[in-house]
Amino acid sequence: GQQVMQIPQYQHVQEGEDFTTYCNSSTTLSNIQWYKQRPGGHPVFLIQLVKSGEVKKQKRLTFQFGEAKKNSSLHITATQTTDVGTYFCAGRGTTDSWGKFQFGAGTQVVVTP
């Protein structure tokens, strides 16, 4: 079955630095979503990617969907303390309904001032 893997599991970042987290699927995806979960909170939707090679930006966050639609990345520039949390990707297989998104294990981001 489909597996969605995220690396790294943990990311310690100095405030002001950039970092990237990666999401890889064992099968081709129809679309991929990214979520952020603050400590003690619930996941909050950030963005959805649908097209091969798609790149979307939200202020300091850049999301990319691979050409083969099997991987994705989230790049954060000039990290701030407000970026603390766990970032999840969630992928939907090409034969799966909209209800069947599979989440990766997440990248937990810790920011050092």
Add this chain to the structure above:
Amino acid sequence: NAGVTQTPKFQVLKTGQSMTLQCAQDMNHEYMSWYRQDPGMGLRLIHYSVGAGITDQGEVPNGYNVSRSTTEDFPLRLLSAAPSQTSVYFCASSLSRVNYGYTFGSGTRLTVV
């Protein structure tokens, strides 16, 4: 709009007891899902629904039942609680549209002793 409302927020059960976790949304979303979150494992899909009267299994359905008699409500039933079901449970809802992600409830923290 209240969004996605989950009750209770906390629950302690004894092994073998049954209970229902409630989930309601007021956004007229067609899709609803239940996830469990365990440390280091991300969110795992338990059951999902693509509309009233239609449900399907996710990755980890054993020990759980669901029903969707109305668009608004999607309760999750634990048939005979086991310590392995100790987890944080999230309910989420969505529309199947581009740039539209899942809206999560605030979660239920369940402990089975």
